[in-house]
Amino acid sequence: MSLNENIARERDERIADMVRTPTFLVVAGSLPGLAVATSLENGLAIGIVNAVVILSMALLAPALRSFTGTWSRTAVMLMTSVTVAVLLGFAVRVIDPVVHESLGMYVPLAAVNALAAAWVVGEGLVVAPAKSPLGTAALAALMVLCALTVVGFVNGMFTTGRVFGLTMAELASSPISVFGKPAGSLLVLALIAVFTQSIEQVLSARTHGEGEGSEGGER
Numbered sequence: 001m002s003l004n005e006n007i008a009r010e011r012d013e014r015i016a017d018m019v020r021t022p023t024f025l026v027v028a029g030s031l032p033g034l035a036v037a038t039s040l041e042n043g044l045a046i047g048i049v050n051a052v053v054i055l056s057m058a059l060l061a062p063a064l065r066s067f068t069g070t071w072s073r074t075a076v077m078l079m080t081s082v083t084v085a086v087l088l089g090f091a092v093r094v095i096d097p098v099v100h101e102s103l104g105m106y107v108p109l110a111a112v113n114a115l116a117a118a119w120v121v122g123e124g125l126v127v128a129p130a131k132s133p134l135g136t137a138a139l140a141a142l143m144v145l146c147a148l149t150v151v152g153f154v155n156g157m158f159t160t161g162r163v164f165g166l167t168m169a170e171l172a173s174s175p176i177s178v179f180g181k182p183a184g185s186l187l188v189l190a191l192i193a194v195f196t197q198s199i200e201q202v203l204s205a206r207t208h209g210e211g212e213g214s215e216g217g218e219r
Contacts, residue, residue, distance in 0.1 A: 023197045026196050029141075033050055035106065036103050043150070043151050044149045045096070046103055049103075050110045057115065077118045081118065088107065113144070143196070151185050
C-alpha cells in the first residue's frame with residue numbers, strides 16, 4: 001500500500017511540475033484557437049482574443065471569488081468568461097467581418113482559456129519567470145498571442161505562397177501545403193513548444209549555475 005502511495009505521489013509531483021512550466025502554458029493556451037490560425041490575420045485575431053480574455057478574467061477573478069461560494073463559483077466564472085468572449089467576438093465582427101466569419105465558433109471557445117486563467121489566479125499558481133499569479137496570466141496571454149500569430153503566419157505562408165507581400169507559387173503547390181490544415185498547425189505548435197522548452201532549460205541551467213557559483217563564493 002505504501003509503495004502505491006509513493007508511486008501516486010511521484011506521479012502527482014511530475015504532473016504538477018509539468019503544469020508549472022511556460023511550455024505547458026503555451027501549448028494548453030493555444031489549442032482552443034489552433035484550428036483557425038490559418039493565416040497571419042486569423043492567427044493574430046484569435047491570439048488577441050485569447051490574450052484579452054485571459055487578462056480580463058485574471059483581473060476579474062479576485063472580485064468574483066469574493067462574493068461566490070464553492071458551488072456557485074464555477075458557474076459564475078464560466079458565465080463571465082463566456083460573456084467576455086462573446087463581447088470580443090462582436091468587436092472582431094465590427095472591426096473585420098471577414099476575419100470574424102473565418103474564426104467562427106472559436107471566438108467563444110476562448111472562454112476556456114479565460115476560465116483557466118481565473119483558476120490560476122484564484123489558486124495562486126506561479127510559473128517562472130512570473131513572480132505572481134497575475135503575472136503568470138499575463139505571461140500566458142503573451143505566449144498564446146505570439147504562438148497563434150506565428151502558427152498563422154507559417155500556415156498562411158505555406159498554403160498561399162504569400163510572404164510579406166511577395167508571392168511564391170511553389171510553396172502553395174508543394175506537399176508542404178499541409179500546414180494549412182489542423183495537422184500542420186499542430187506540427188508548428190509542437191516546434192514552438194520545443195523552442196520554448198529549450199529556452200526554459202537554458203534559463204534554468206543558467207540560474208542553477210549562478211546559484212552554485214554564489215554558494216562556492218560564500219564558502
